[in-house]
Amino acid sequence: MTGRRPDWIHPAFRLIEGEEAFGWAEIAALPVPAGGVVQADRPSRVLAALAAAEAAGQGLLLARGAVAPNGWQPGQGFSVTLESSGTTGTPKRLRHDFDRVRGRLRGVAEEGARWLLTYDPGAFAGLQVMLTAAAAGALLVAVPNSGAGTIAALAEAARRHAVTHVSGTPSFWRAFLMALGGADLPLAAVTLGGEAADQPLLDRLAERFPHARLRHIYASTEAGALFAVADGRAGFPSAWLDQAPDGLDLRIADGVLEVRSPRAAPGAVDADGWLSTGDLVERRGDRVLFAGRLDGLVNVGGVKVSPEAVEQRLLAVDGVADAAVLAVPSPITGHLLTATIVPVPGAGEAALRAALRAATADLPPAARPRALTFADHIPLSAAGKKSRKGSQ
Amino acid sequence: MTDSIFALIAEELGRIAADKGEVLPPLTADSRFLDGDLPIDSLDLATLLVVLEQRTGQDPFREGFRQFTTVGELAALYTVPA
Numbered sequence: 001m002t003g004r005r006p007d008w009i010h011p012a013f014r015l016i017e018g019e020e021a022f023g024w025a026e027i028a029a030l031p032v033p034a035g036g037v038v039q040a041d042r043p044s045r046v047l048a049a050l051a052a053a054e055a056a057g058q059g060l061l062l063a064r065g066a067v068a069p070n071g072w073q074p075g076q077g078f079s080v081t082l083e084s085s086g087t088t089g090t091p092k093r094l095r096h097d098f099d100r101v102r103g104r105l106r107g108v109a110e111e112g113a114r115w116l117l118t119y120d121p122g123a124f125a126g127l128q129v130m131l132t133a134a135a136a137g138a139l140l141v142a143v144p145n146s147g148a149g150t151i152a153a154l155a156e157a158a159r160r161h162a163v164t165h166v167s168g169t170p171s172f173w174r175a176f177l178m179a180l181g182g183a184d185l186p187l188a189a190v191t192l193g194g195e196a197a198d199q200p201l202l203d204r205l206a207e208r209f210p211h212a213r214l215r216h217i218y219a220s221t222e223a224g225a226l227f228a229v230a231d232g233r234a235g236f237p238s239a240w241l242d243q244a245p246d247g248l249d250l251r252i253a254d255g256v257l258e259v260r261s262p263r264a265a266p267g268a269v270d271a272d273g274w275l276s277t278g279d280l281v282e283r284r285g286d287r288v289l290f291a292g293r294l295d296g297l298v299n300v301g302g303v304k305v306s307p308e309a310v311e312q313r314l315l316a317v318d319g320v321a322d323a324a325v326l327a328v329p330s331p332i333t334g335h336l337l338t339a340t341i342v343p344v345p346g347a348g349e350a351a352l353r354a355a356l357r358a359a360t361a362d363l364p365p366a367a368r369p370r371a372l373t374f375a376d377h378i379p380l381s382a383a384g385k386k387s388r389k390g391s392q
Numbered sequence: 393m394t395d396s397i398f399a400l401i402a403e404e405l406g407r408i409a410a411d412k413g414e415v416l417p418p419l420t421a422d423s424r425f426l427d428g429d430l431p432i433d434s435l436d437l438a439t440l441l442v443v444l445e446q447r448t449g450q451d452p453f454r455e456g457f458r459q460f461t462t463v464g465e466l467a468a469l470y471t472v473p474a
Contacts, residue, residue: 149428150433151426151433151434152426152427152428153428155427156428171434174434174457175426175434175437177459178425178426178459178460178461179426179427181424181427181461200456200457201457204457204459300435301434301435301438328442330438330441330442331438331441331453331457332434332437332438332441333434333435333438336435336438336439336442338442357411365433365435366435370435370438370439370442371439371442371443371446373446
């Protein structure tokens, strides 16, 4: 494809992907996949496919992982369909109007910015970072996915290209700080999103990068990006319940945060425009703090996982009498799923461990329970329920 | 002395690597966790900390994060009963 440069790619935009460098000319020369489906594992490929889909007035599916795009139709007009990284094994697809995706981008980034892409290029957050850098004519630094070494490769790329803007999940930042060691990095902007930012991490980032603008972003799937908190403190000011920024209204109903946003998807809100975020919050003095999810999902390294769904799978394994999946706090990944297994009498532990591993092998790594322990009973809470969260 | 904690870390890291079909290279106090030296990712490291808490009864991160990069630095966060 040798198309005209789209207006959302600035002529000065450059992309470094591993050892390869791209400008618009190199991106435009990439082959474009047929059928409106692109494997969204590299930003160069995604940007080329987006430009081609826009030129053709066609929908584009950014596919992640190995799941075949069964029955997916590009549809009429240019749109972008993203796949969630669900915990049930079947990705959810959400079609977005491209202008609405771009409409959420704020202004123009600083000149000479060098962004590090820490998100999957097929994820909403990854797309936003790519489009922000492209529109601003910035440099975007990405590393091809390299499994266990990804964090090390990102830290190395960040050092080598002296990146100035990094946006990632709190779990990314915890691992990144470790991989970075004592290396000096000229960061101007440090952004956190995708899960609640905790105060110890915010403090460490402020100390490690004293000259960077430190912000945490709050967003929800239905309402998109809602607000950014820039005072270095976890949660958000209680005063925002009376007067919120950016045309938003915020309220707490039965412990759950509700929002009214001019940017919400029209179908997702009630008659008065309010939308439940499903996020539990607690008001503590001048601050509103996040306290987990109403639906029981927990965030493991930036991936929302369901302990209940994983527990159901373990209970279905032959040789398991009872099982409890517990989310314990982790200083590395926020939470981690662990499991306690009660075997039926006579079940061999080695064989049972292998069967339990096989029962969760198709789940994303974050949703597989770790540190399996065997016991003769599952301790219950005072209410007679399996207690779901580990004690802090 | 943190020799016994070091041995415990080596044992559990070896188990975590073996579960993934990986072989752990010889571990030293200077081995760096997430620097690409070891075949582990942040989920594996999170798992190691949970297992260490189960086996030692100690959680050095209860009061917040403490910086460590190497195996030796992590071992030093645990106290060895006399």
